[in-house]
Amino acid sequence: MKKLSPMKQLVNRRQLLFSGLALAVLSPRAVLAKEPDLRAQAAHTPQPHKPAKNGKFIVMLDPGHGGIDSGAVGEEGSMEKHVVLEIAGNVRQMLNNHPYIEARLTRDSDHFIPLYQRVEIASQHGADLFMSIHADGYTSPDAHGASVFALSNRGATSAMARYLSDRENSADKVAGLKVEEKDHYLQQILFDLVQTNTIKNSLTLGKHVIERIRPVHHLHSQVTEQAAFAVLKSPSIPSVLVETSFITNPSEEKLLGTTAFRRKIAGAITEGIVNYYNESVVHNRRVS
Numbered sequence: 001m002k003k004l005s006p007m008k009q010l011v012n013r014r015q016l017l018f019s020g021l022a023l024a025v026l027s028p029r030a031v032l033a034k035e036p037d038l039r040a041q042a043a044h045t046p047q048p049h050k051p052a053k054n055g056k057f058i059v060m061l062d063p064g065h066g067g068i069d070s071g072a073v074g075e076e077g078s079m080e081k082h083v084v085l086e087i088a089g090n091v092r093q094m095l096n097n098h099p100y101i102e103a104r105l106t107r108d109s110d111h112f113i114p115l116y117q118r119v120e121i122a123s124q125h126g127a128d129l130f131m132s133i134h135a136d137g138y139t140s141p142d143a144h145g146a147s148v149f150a151l152s153n154r155g156a157t158s159a160m161a162r163y164l165s166d167r168e169n170s171a172d173k174v175a176g177l178k179v180e181e182k183d184h185y186l187q188q189i190l191f192d193l194v195q196t197n198t199i200k201n202s203l204t205l206g207k208h209v210i211e212r213i214r215p216v217h218h219l220h221s222q223v224t225e226q227a228a229f230a231v232l233k234s235p236s237i238p239s240v241l242v243e244t245s246f247i248t249n250p251s252e253e254k255l256l257g258t259t260a261f262r263r264k265i266a267g268a269i270t271e272g273i274v275n276y277y278n279e280s281v282v283h284n285r286r287v288s
């Protein structure tokens with residue numbers, strides 16, 4: 001097969017994006033429009049029964065696991081599902097002090113939610129951002145530090161990213177559910193193109209969160225890693241998964257058990273989200 005130059009690929013992708021979006025919004029008004037506002041259209045997939053947003057930027061926080069799925073369990077018996085519920089609750093509380101941001105939770109108690117439903121909850125709430133919060137384990141107790149992950153359409157960027165995405169994606173199997181792909185929002189090609197733009201925004205969000213975690217906690221990875229996490233498959237909502245620490249590392253299990261650390265890491269995550277909001281929303285409003 002003839003290999004295309006990067007520039008040619010870019011042009012072709014752009015042409016496809018135009019034609020795909022034109023198909024998706026095919027209405028007399030849209031056809032008459034001189035130039036489609038790609039950014040606005042990419043950000044608006046059909047979202048039925050959307051509760052009022054009151055003009056606020058909606059952040060959907062997703063404490064990982066819950067109910068029958070305890071997540072990773074530390075040597076001392078700490079369960080990931082409880083730790084991440086606390087941290088996510090802290091982030092919600094801190095974010096809600098912001099005048100233009102409203103944070104919501106996919107779960108505020110110890111119950112199980114299938115992965116695809118977490119994605120749908122974010123969509124139903126008209127979320128502008130989705131963040132799944134975890135404290136997973138690894139085969140080696142030496143693994144430690146925080147890391148941030150975004151979706152990859154092509155495969156994992158590291159062995160750790162692959163390992164963690166495989167583990168996370170098996171959450172539904174714990175509850176005996178048949179793992180299904182729920183990518184029914186848009187035609188596949190349009191889905192892929194819109195999602196490419198979403199992943200770009202997810203990486204920006206990841207960068208901001210890593211920058212704020214760096215001064216307060218060890219980073220397992222200095223950049224946002226990517227893998228095929230099912231919970232990050234929202235086509236239009238920038239989504240990241242934050243591993244706050246490894247619960248299988250004895251000293252991090254102790255840290256995760258303290259109120260001080262839970263608030264510290266929640267504070268860093270909150271600042272990362274606010275910085276993303278300032279860059280992507282406030283800045284875009286100023287230039288448009």
Ligand SMILES: [Zn+2]
Nearest residue numbers: 064071134136
């Ligand atoms: Zn987890």
